[in-house]
Amino acid sequence: MAGLTALPNGLSSMGNPVTGGTYLTTGSVYFVDSNTGKDSNDGKDPDHPFATVDHGVAHCTSGKMDMVFVMPNHAETISSSTGMRISVSGVKVVGLGSGEQRPTFTLDTAVASKCEITGHSAYLENLLFKSGIDAITYGIHVSATDVTLKNIEWRDDATNNYQVGTAIATSSSGAGGCIIDGFVLNNPVDPGGTRTVYGIHMRSPRRCEIKNCYINTDTSHGIYSSTGVAAGAGGYNLIRKNFLQKTGSTSAPMIEWSSDAKGSVVCDNIIFNPTTDGEDPLICDTGSFLFRNFIVNQPGEVGIECEVVGTT
Amino acid sequence: MTLTDYPNGVSSFGLPVIGGQFITTGSIFFVDSNTGSNSYNGKDKDHPFSTLSYAVSKCTANKGDVVYAMPGHIESMSSSEALNVNKAGVKIIGIGHGYLRPRITFDTTASANIAISSCDVTIENFVFDASTAAVNLTGLVRVNASDFTLLNCEAMLPTSEELVYGAVYMAATSDDRMTIDGLKVAASASSACDATYSVIHVGGGDGHKIINSFISISNLGSTLAAGVINLSSAATTGPQGVLIDNDIVVTTASSAGTCLINLTSGSGSGIISNCYLAHADDGEDTHIGGTEQLSEFGIFQVYVNNVLGERGFLFGSTYVSAT
Numbered sequence: 001m002a003g004l005t006a007l008p009n010g011l012s013s014m015g016n017p018v019t020g021g022t023y024l025t026t027g028s029v030y031f032v033d034s035n036t037g038k039d040s041n042d043g044k045d046p047d048h049p050f051a052t053v054d055h056g057v058a059h060c061t062s063g064k065m066d067m068v069f070v071m072p073n074h075a076e077t078i079s080s081s082t083g084m085r086i087s088v089s090g091v092k093v094v095g096l097g098s099g100e101q102r103p104t105f106t107l108d109t110a111v112a113s114k115c116e117i118t119g120h121s122a123y124l125e126n127l128l129f130k131s132g133i134d135a136i137t138y139g140i141h142v143s144a145t146d147v148t149l150k151n152i153e154w155r156d157d158a159t160n161n162y163q164v165g166t167a168i169a170t171s172s173s174g175a176g177g178c179i180i181d182g183f184v185l186n187n188p189v190d191p192g193g194t195r196t197v198y199g200i201h202m203r204s205p206r207r208c209e210i211k212n213c214y215i216n217t218d219t220s221h222g223i224y225s226s227t228g229v230a231a232g233a234g235g236y237n238l239i240r241k242n243f244l245q246k247t248g249s250t251s252a253p254m255i256e257w258s259s260d261a262k263g264s265v266v267c268d269n270i271i272f273n274p275t276t277d278g279e280d281p282l283i284c285d286t287g288s289f290l291f292r293n294f295i296v297n298q299p300g301e302v303g304i305e306c307e308v309v310g311t312t
Numbered sequence: 313m314t315l316t317d318y319p320n321g322v323s324s325f326g327l328p329v330i331g332g333q334f335i336t337t338g339s340i341f342f343v344d345s346n347t348g349s350n351s352y353n354g355k356d357k358d359h360p361f362s363t364l365s366y367a368v369s370k371c372t373a374n375k376g377d378v379v380y381a382m383p384g385h386i387e388s389m390s391s392s393e394a395l396n397v398n399k400a401g402v403k404i405i406g407i408g409h410g411y412l413r414p415r416i417t418f419d420t421t422a423s424a425n426i427a428i429s430s431c432d433v434t435i436e437n438f439v440f441d442a443s444t445a446a447v448n449l450t451g452l453v454r455v456n457a458s459d460f461t462l463l464n465c466e467a468m469l470p471t472s473e474e475l476v477y478g479a480v481y482m483a484a485t486s487d488d489r490m491t492i493d494g495l496k497v498a499a500s501a502s503s504a505c506d507a508t509y510s511v512i513h514v515g516g517g518d519g520h521k522i523i524n525s526f527i528s529i530s531n532l533g534s535t536l537a538a539g540v541i542n543l544s545s546a547a548t549t550g551p552q553g554v555l556i557d558n559d560i561v562v563t564t565a566s567s568a569g570t571c572l573i574n575l576t577s578g579s580g581s582g583i584i585s586n587c588y589l590a591h592a593d594d595g596e597d598t599h600i601g602g603t604e605q606l607s608e609f610g611i612f613q614v615y616v617n618n619v620l621g622e623r624g625f626l627f628g629s630t631y632v633s634a635t
Contacts, residue, residue, distance in 0.1 A: 024407055026342070026357040026382050063346075065383040065408050090383055090412040121410030146410025177410060207498040209526075236498035236528040238560065259621070263499065263528045263564045267588055286621040289562050289590035293623070306623060 023094070027066035032056045032103075034074045052076060053093060053103075054084060062089045062119070070127070072097030077132065079109035081116070089119040089144075095126035102153075107139060108132030111165070120144040129154045131162035134193040138201075139164050142178055143171035153184040156217070161192030163218070169201040176206035180213060187217040190247050198224045199244075205261055208237040218248030222271075223255045235287075237264040244281075245272040255293075259285035267291035271306070274299045282306045336403075338376035341367045343414075345385045363387060364395050364404060371399040373430065381438070383408030386415045389452075392423035400430040400457075406437035413466070415439045422447045425481075428455045436463040440479060448474035451481030451513070458487045458517065464494040467511070469529060477513050478542070484515035495525040510542035510574070518552040518580070525559045539574025539601070550575075554582030554609075562590040564620065571601040572616075581608040590617035590624060599627065 030043040030050060037049035043056055046069075050056045053070060060066035070093060078084045084105065086093065095103040105127065107113040113136060115129070122144065129139055129152065139154055154167040167185050170178055185199050196219035202208060205225055215222040222244040225237075237257075244254040254271045257264060266288045273281040273295065281295045294303040341354040341361060348354075348362035354370060357380075361367045364379065364387055371377035379402065389395060395416070397404065406414035416438060418424045426440075440452045452467060452475075467479035479497060482490055497511055511527055514520055527540055538544075540561050543551055561572045570591040573584065589599040599616040600609075617624030 024405075026380070026407055063384045063412055065412060090408060090410070092409075121408070121412040123409055146412075148409060207496075235530070238526055238528075262620075263530060263562060265526075265528060265560050265562055265588065265590070267560070284621055289588070289617045289620060290623040291588040291590075291615045291617065 023067065023092070025065045025067055025092070027064040027090075028060065029067045029069065030056045030059055031069050031071060032074060033071040034076060035071075046071065057086055057088050057091055057093070060088045060091045065090045065092060067092045067094065070095045070103035072101040072103070074103040076103075076105050078105055078107045078113050078115060081110070081112040081114055083107075083113055084115040086115070086117040086122045086124065087119045088122070090121045091119060092123040093125070093127070095128070097126075100128070102126055102128040104128045104130060106130045106132040107136050111135050111137050114138050115140045117142045117147050118144050121146045123148045123150070124152060125150040127152055129167075131156045131164050134160075134162045135165045137165050138169040139167045141169050141171070142175050145175060146177035147175070148179045148181070149183060150179075151182040152180075153186075156187050156191040156193070158187075158189060158191035163187070163191050163193035163196055165194065165196065166198040166201050167196070169198070170203050170205065170208075172203040175203070175208075177208065178202070178205065179209045181209070181211050183213040183215075185215045185217055187247065190218045195219065195248060195250070197221070200224065202237075205237045205264075206235055209240070210242060211238065211240045213242045215242070215254075216245035216247065218250075219246065220250050220252040221254065221256055222246070223257075225256070225258050225261055235260075235262040235264065237261055239264065239266045239269065241268040243270045246274070253281050253283045255282045255284070257284040257288050259287040261287045264288040265291065266293060269293045270303070271295045272303075273297045336376045336378050338378060338401075339370075339372065341370055341377070341379045342382060343367045343379060343385055344382040345387055346382075357382065368395070368397055368399055368402060368404075371402050373400040373402075376401055376403070378403045378405060381406045381414035383412040383414070386417065388417045388419055389424040389426060390419055390421050392421070392425060393427040393429075394424060396427045396429055397433045397435075398427075398429045401432045402430075403434040403436070404438075405434075408437070413437055413439045415441050416452075418442045418445050418449055418452055420446050422450055424449060425451050426453045428453065428457050428460045431457045432459045433457065434461040434463060435465065436461075438465045440465065440467045442470045442475060442479075443468040445470045445473045445475075448476055451477040452479045453481070455480065455482040455490055456485060456487060459489045460487075461491045461493070462495060463491075466496040466498075469497065469499055469511075478510045479512065481513045482515050482517065482520075484544075486517055488517040489519040489521075490514070490517065491521045491523075492525060493521070493523050495527070497525075497527040497529060499529040510538045510540060512541045514541075514543050514551055514554070516551065519554070520551055521555045521557075522559060523555065523557045525561075527559070527561045529563050530565070539571040541572065542574045543580075544574065550580040551582070552580040554580065556582065556584045556587060558586045560588045562588070562617075564592050566592040566594070571598045573600045575600065575609070583610045583612065584614055585610075585612035587614045588617070588624060589614065589627075592618065592620050594619050
């Protein structure tokens with residue numbers, strides 16, 4: 001390839017794949033579809049997709065920002081702790097479709113089943129994860145730096161009483177710069193099973209951002225970062241504009257942020273904690289600055305700005 | 313020229329298809345320190361240049377030329393103006409996210425920097441990494457031209473040395489309309505920036521915008537009153553028509569006089585709105601400070617905080633007063 005390729009009537013291309021969206025990459029592009037794909041395909045166009053995301057990721061080159069488009073109605077089951085590994089640095093896995101047509105990953109068989117992200121700068125977008133067993137330990141586990149999770153949803157199973165233990169967790173070291181934007185865990189009715197422990201559990205977060213998330217479930221904590229934060233190990237995070245609602249009656253706050261995550265900013269969060277009047281919905285100890293977080297802890301009341309000066 | 317229909321739905325009016333979302337009729341060049349060579353023509357991703365400086369030299373001013381820096385590109389600034397963007401209208405765009413965003417490092421020379429010396433330049437999606445600097449630095453991106461835009465970039469501050477005059481430094485010039493949009497600065501070490509003077513220093517010009525940015529650092533060092541954002545001018549009238557909107561600027565520094573936005577002598581006018589400002593200097597009120605009167609600025613929905621673990625209050629309320 002040399003220079004712009006002049007195609008008829010004015011179209012010219014320099015070789016960047018035209019993906020039809022807003023994605024800019026100079027890397028390779030692959031397609032995955034469990035319905036029409038085979039891992040013996042080359043995966044290079046929607047008519048010859050791979051069958052599994054793991055296979056698509058395996059074809060990517062580290063550090064090149066390769067993309068894997070997962071086609072609508074793609075479905076996979078993840079049945080072990082190594083069932084899905086995003087291990088290539090910079091790979092971007094983007095789901096196509098909306099609602100139930102989004103690519104779906106059901107975690108089943110073992111509570112240790114998970115989507116493990118070990119490649120730094122990996123990016124996951126528009127994927128739907130489901131509980132296929134009760135009390136999954138970590139649904140998505142991030143153990144690399146600078147990972148982005150955008151518009152990911154987790155759905156529990158009220159029919160079978162499967163509820164995720166912790167939907168998203170980062171490892172105790174090396175997961176700095178994680179961005180979680182637009183995550184949804186919404187159980188309007190308690191799905192039964194074992195109560196969720198954490199919606200999002202960040203260990204030693206540094207330079208992390210959690211924003212625009214909606215967590216509504218019977219959980220101990222919606223967003224949590226205390227246990228596992230070594231002194232001085234975290235800091236400078238942004239927790240902004242999240243909507244948190246608790247359906248159960250546990251006394252734990254919906255946001256708890258460690259004093260060791262120094263210099264964090266917790267702002268513009270909306271917390272509805274209707275069954276625990278008198279409890280602190282927000283505890284940030286002495287590590288964070290708080291701005292304009294609003295709470296309601298009695299149904300039918302008007303939210304007020306959070307006054308809590310909490311201690312863990 | 314009519315629309316051309318290609319297989320699988322692509323149609324074109326004749327503009328280069330670059331795979332992104334903006335339009336240019338200028339030339340396109342690629343840069344990659346890992347696979348590139350300045351003996352290449354730089355015109356496609358498989359034959360990139362190896363340095364940004366060389367790519368800029370191949371651009372033509374005022375044509376809307378674009379330089380793409382590829383994922384994992386890394387380039388070290390070891391002298392003053394090691395990268396001098398001196399072609400008007402050039403866009404330098406990084407491809408990638410996280411740690412794979414193109415990265416500019418600053419190392420052994422105090423004056424190591426990027427110079428913006430022509431108008432209408434844009435730099436987007438880069439990391440300016442001074443975390444391993446071995447000397448005190450005097451500004452990472454030094455702006456000496458109007459209409460410069462810095463979009464969605466991150467700066468990593470020194471962990472052991474000083475950063476004098478900031479990540480972005482505009483001298484006391486008449487250069488106007490600088491836009492800093494989406495800058496992230498999150499100190500990378502608990503002892504970072506022991507003597508950082510400011511993160512953004514605006515010394516002159518009018519019509520600047522500093523918006524949608526998140527700056528959280530551990531310390532401001534010895535000259536705390538300089539401010540994280542420093543609107544300073546030696547001229548009689550400083551920057552006029554400045555917009556500071558939707559920024560979060562905090563530091564865990566607790567020394568007396570810590571200042572987040574500084575309006576020093578000669579500072580002009582503008583709007584400061586929808587911002588959260590915090591330091592840990594309980595008892596001090598200098599969130600927006602300096603010797604210039606605040607009356608020249610409109611302050612809207614600015615919240616301030618001076619105790620870690622507590623909530624902020626509306627600037628100007630009975631809880632925290634203006635300077």
